Amino acid sequence: MAASHNPEYSLKTRLVHMLIAIAVIVQLATSLVMKAHPQDGTEDVFFEVHEYSGLISFAVICAFWVIILFRQRGTTLAELFPWFSTRHRKELIEAVKARFRNTDKTGRLSFYDGDPFAKAVHGLGIAIISVMAMTGVTYFVALKLGADEGILASGAMLIHEPVSKLAWAYLVAHAGIAVFHALLKERPLSVMWNISPWAQKK
Numbered sequence: 001m002a003a004s005h006n007p008e009y010s011l012k013t014r015l016v017h018m019l020i021a022i023a024v025i026v027q028l029a030t031s032l033v034m035k036a037h038p039q040d041g042t043e044d045v046f047f048e049v050h051e052y053s054g055l056i057s058f059a060v061i062c063a064f065w066v067i068i069l070f071r072q073r074g075t076t077l078a079e080l081f082p083w084f085s086t087r088h089r090k091e092l093i094e095a096v097k098a099r100f101r102n103t104d105k106t107g108r109l110s111f112y113d114g115d116p117f118a119k120a121v122h123g124l125g126i127a128i129i130s131v132m133a134m135t136g137v138t139y140f141v142a143l144k145l146g147a148d149e150g151i152l153a154s155g156a157m158l159i160h161e162p163v164s165k166l167a168w169a170y171l172v173a174h175a176g177i178a179v180f181h182a183l184l185k186e187r188p189l190s191v192m193w194n195i196s197p198w199a200q201k202k
Contacts, residue, residue, distance in 0.1 A: 013074065016064045017192055023057040024129060026050075027136075028168055051140055058133040064126070080123030082116065091116045125174060128166050135160035 027050060034046035068077055082088030095116040135156040142153035181187040 010067075010071070010074065012067055013064075013071075014192055014194065016060055016067060019060045020057065020064060020129060023053055023060060024167060024171060026053040027057060027132075028164065028171065031164060054133065054136040054140065057129070058137045061126075061130050061133050065130070068126075075119050075122070079116065079119045080126060082120050082123075088116065092120055121174075125170050128163060128170055132160060132163045132167055135163065 030046045030050040030053070034050050035044040036047055068075075068080070078085050078088050082092045099115075099117060138156040139148070139153050139160060142148055142150060142156065147153060178187075178189060178192075182189045
């Protein structure tokens with residue numbers, strides 16, 4: 001059964017989410033075609049775009065962390081990362097069980113507001129993007145300091161590259177599920193993509 005939804009996130013959260021989504025898409029898209037160190041010594045335009053969009057991503061994800069830590073309403077840090085709380089881990093396990101128990105007659109898993117599983121998945125995405133942004137900025141700084149062959153840059157890339165693969169998987173899954181629910185009229189995309197300042201929020 002489809003659930004009714006009103007826009008439930010603050011304008012700040014929705015704007016930052018939109019900026020992160022755009023920045024991550026640019027990051028991942030440029031990573032497919034860029035050349036980090038062209039042999040002829042010229043600057044690769046896609047690598048430049050990747051670098052500076054990465055800096056923007058880092059700034060935006062930092063702003064998102066500030067919002068998460070200091071907002072008075074909405075999803076809490078413990079709900080986004082339930083792994084460190086016994087109570088929230090239990091709630092997550094029960095939510096996963098409930099999803100399978102409440103599978104409707106069409107075979108689809110039900111969705112409902114306040115779902116601990118959905119919140120934990122969002123937390124996973126925040127963690128992936130945060131690590132990708134931090135390691136990217138670390139490499140950028142090392143590159144500008146002429147230490148791109150040093151242990152700091154190498155260590156950053158050792159983490160950055162596999163995490164970027166996780167980011168691809170998360171982006172495809174997250175966007176796909178959002179579109180799937182929208183097509184089924186269970187949860188409109190405007191829940192997060194409505195930038196009206198008058199949108200109702202929790």
